[in-house]
Amino acid sequence: MSNITYDNRSNLQRFLAGDFYALSGDLGSSLNLGGLSFSKIYKIDPYFINRPLFNFTGLATLPSEVEVYIDGTRIMTEKFSPGQFSLKNLNYYGGARFIEVVVKDAFGRETRYRLPFYFNDILLSKGLHEYSYNIGFIREQFGVRSNDYRNLAFSGFHKYGVSDSFNIGFSAEAKRGTYVIGPQAALLLGRAGTLVLVFSGSHDEDKGGGNAGLLNYGYQGTLFNWRLLLKKYSRHYMTVVSDASTAGTKHEIGAGIGYGTASFGSLSVDYTETKKYEERSTKTYAVTYSRNITQKSTLFSSYKHIREHNNNSDEFFIGLTYYFGGNDITLSTSHQQDREKNTQITQLTKNIPVGEGYGYRLYGDRTESHGTVSNTVNPYFQYNARYGIYTGEYKGTYTNGQNVEAYRFTAAGSIAYTGNTLGFSRPINDSFGVVQTSDLKGVRVYINNEEIGKTNASGKVFVPNLNSYLDNQVSINEKDIPMNYTMTEVIKYVSPPLRSGSYIKFDVTKFYAITGMLHVKVNGEAKPAEFFEVTTKVDDKELTFPTGRGGEFYLENIKPGKYSASFDYKDKKCFFELAIPKSDDVIIDLGVITCKDF
CATH class of the missing domain: 2.60.40.10 (Immunoglobulins)
Incomplete structure (x- = not known):
């Protein structure tokens, strides 16, 4: 896929020409289009918070200190002069919380305000818009054939924050002979959770009219959480990507409840059901539990019961993970069993570094199915060099004296240009940069405190993995700078545009x-x-x-x-x-x- 992307950072808007995916909504299609796209993208500014936040206005009769607690944990302290004061844009992770504002005046007297608030990432703040409008030709047989573009199609959605507790919007998609459109709404139910309602109507020149609806409710508390999802489709409901009913589905149901504390762990119970017009229902009951046994070890287990027409089955999984700490090495082992087979897996992993260095995975499993035992070994090694990434992998499966073996070796890199520098680097997936420290060789460079490499004889090193729009902390190790050199700074913050190159120069001057x-x-x-x-x-x-x-x-x-x-x-x-x-x-x-x- 190839495209040209232009981001307007001040308005958080993105214009794209070329290949892209477009999603109209929960009841619509995911379209692979070649054409034009115009969207409101809040992640262009990762520090802009588009969801409702807590605000508080109070009155201090004397110079006062104001403390804010969330569920008993103090999160901030501010000092205010006499008069009206405001606490604005207080953000916290999702769910029902109790916020306590404590005002202490100069004489030690306290006034406490205990206020409920529900933090969520479902609704937009009042007055904000989120939208995406896309038009282009549907790309067929992606990954098989190139340049196979056919029917002209449109896909879009628009959401608007009427208030912090009520949002409205619509979604639509169309191609020749098929049209889909419908409204949607999102509501904050006080401290009871969030509710999303979606309705969609379709018309197809062959199948006629159809409709679909969705209800999605969720609640997140400090101890408990629960959720409910309902989807209902009429027999002839159509979307752009299919010429028939949506896989013949009549309805989908999902429900679950969870409980968790630091000492107990996390426990959840879930139920799902899918009913098709021409088939019986498929029902799944699941229970999962996880807990940190120590600071370095985690236990995870699950049980699943599946009911299909004359074909019930059970699945069980239990796994243990141990993290060794300083060496970034993780050991995991698990046992999985269902009606057909049981499998034991052991895996030792060393995390691959951000910069130069190596990582690996040593994997082995044993599977028994219908009296047949199969053993698999699958070691993998990756080395991040200055100019590329090199990997080697072996997979061998041994079953009843028969061996199936496979080997794979890869090399990947990139060529980049920025700051009047053309050079080779490891693969670039987002933004990149060149760091220069005068002409000093061997200076260690760090991105977000992770060593990325050392400068070459020209005092430069390529940085292939800057995160677009985020503040990337770029630093150098001052211990690598000779005594007869002076520095104005050792840390810079770089926030590059999408897929761009940055020239990052540290003023390192030789003193004489x-x-x-x-x-x-x-x-x-x-x-x-x-x-x-x-x-x-x-x-x-x-x-x-x-x-x-x-x-x-x-x-x-x-x-x-x-x-x-x-x-x-x-x-x-x-x-x-x-x-x-x-x-x-x-x-x-x-x-x-x-x-x-x-």
């Missing part, structure tokens, strides 16, 4: 001092030019420096070259040339310079 003795020659006799102001030009900027006793002068960090200089001597200007040679010395002694040109 320039000394010498300035003399003036008068009537054939050279004398020290003491206590004069000397003027010269460096990079078209005027530079003035004094001379001291004996005509001694001192300069810093002037690049090698020849500079014309002068000073006033007995109402006359004396001109001389200041020649600074190239040198690796920290102190460059120019010796005696004699001015004799009046």
Whole structure:
């Protein structure tokens, strides 16, 4: 897939021309189109919060300190002068919470306000829009054939925050002979949760009219959560991607309840049902439980019972994961069993680093099915080099004396250009950059405190994995900077546009001092030019420096070259040339310079 993307960061809008996926809504289709797309994308600014937030306005009669608690945990403290004060845009993760605002005045008196609030990521804040309008030709046989574009189609949706507790919108899609459109609404039910209602009507020139509806309710509390999903389709409800009913589905039901605490773990019970017009229902009952046994180990288990027409089955899974900590190594083992087979899996994994380095996976399983035992080994190794990623994998399956083996080796990299630098790097999936530290070699560079590589002989290193729109912390290790170099900063924050290149330069300057003795020659006799102001030009900027006793002068960090200089001597200007040679010395002694040109 290929496209051209333009993001308007100030308005959080994206215009796209080329190949893309378009989704009209929960009752619509996911279309692979080649065409044009215009959308409101809030993730263009990851720090913009588009959901309703908690706000509070109070009155302080004296200078006061205000503390805010959520479910008994203090999250902020502010000081206010007498008068009205406001706490705005307080954000927390989802669910029903109790917020307590404690106002302490200068005499120690306290006023407490206990307020319920439901944080959610379903509704938009009042006055905000979210939309996507897409038109193009449907791409057929993607991954099999290239450039196979056929029917012209449209897909779109629009949502609007009428208030913080009520949103409305619509969704639509169409192609020749098939049209789908319908309204939707989202409601905040106080502290009781959120409710989403969607209705969609369709018309097809062959099948006629149809309709579908959706109800999605959810509640998240500190201890309990529950959810309910209902979908209902008429027999002839159509979407753009199918020429028949939506896989013949009559209705879908999903319901669940969960409970969790830090000491107990998390327990959930779920029920799902799918009914088709021409088939019996499929019902699934599931129970899952997980718990952190220690700070480094986690237990996960599940049981599932599936009821189909004359074909009931049970599935059981239990797994244990142990994290070794400093070496980024994880050991996991599990047992899974159903009506057909039982499988035991053991896996040892070393996480692949963000920068240069290696990671691996050692995998083995044993499967027994109908009296046949099969063993599989599947080791995998990946090395992140400066200019690419190299992997090797082996998979061998051994069953009753028969062996099936496969080997795979891959190499992947990229060519990128930014900051007048063309170079090779590991694969680039989003934004990238080039970090430069003058011409210093071997300086370690970090992205979000993860080492990404070391600078080369030109003082540069490619960074192939910057996150677009987020603040990426780019830093250098100051211990790698020689003592005779100065730095203005060791940390920068870079927020690049989508799939862009950034040139990130750290001002690392080699420090060196320039000394010498300035003399003036008068009537054939050279004398020290003491206590004069000397003027010269460096990079078209005027530079003035004094001379001291004996005509001694001192300069810093002037690049090698020849500079014309002068000073006033007995109402006359004396001109001389200041020649600074190239040198690796920290102190460059120019010796005696004699001015004799009046």
